[in-house]
Amino acid sequence: MTTFDDRERAFESKFARDEEMAFRVTARRNRLVGQWAAALMKLTPEETDAYAKSVVQADFEEAGDEDVVRKLLGDLTAAGVDVDEAQVRQALTQETVEARRQLLKAE
Template sequence: MTSFEDRERAEEAKFAHDADTQFRIQARRNRLLGEWAAERMGLSQAETEAYAKAVVQADFEEAGDEDVIRKLLGDITAAGVETTEAEVRTALEAKQVEARRAFLGEV
């Protein structure tokens, strides 16, 4: 095997590892965001766990964060709690930082 092939495989492995890491951080962020929204809506502990899982699932519908933001805005508003898109986006950013720190702390 040549050194070029070794480097190529190392780059592919790094890319796969980075993609997996990003996926895990994003899933954790979405769970934390779901817990944040559930608290705002006054859900029980069991409802909070189910809702957090639903938020994680919502992220699989399309690429990007817009599907998660739409879900949260719709659900929070439907629960009769006032919120804005800016507030949800701010929470998303804060939970992204929290999830990254938690994940990297575990590694």
């Protein structure tokens, strides 16, 4: 019975690590895409940092990426940047890859 208990603990531990990594990748991705959007809006370095943090916070409004897409698209449009939803989603995809790369490199 001990072998089964050990396997169960190992699976639970792996699941917890995977979930933590997924959360960290998403948070890093949101920061990176916030920096991308801030560059398009020509924000100062201080404004860029604050904006990137606000994008990370926006992700906590609802499950999925729709809240982040909505915020980015709204802010970019309000700033007069010619961007559409497809470009925002493409940036999310690209920054997801970069976020995962950065986190794996840091480990």
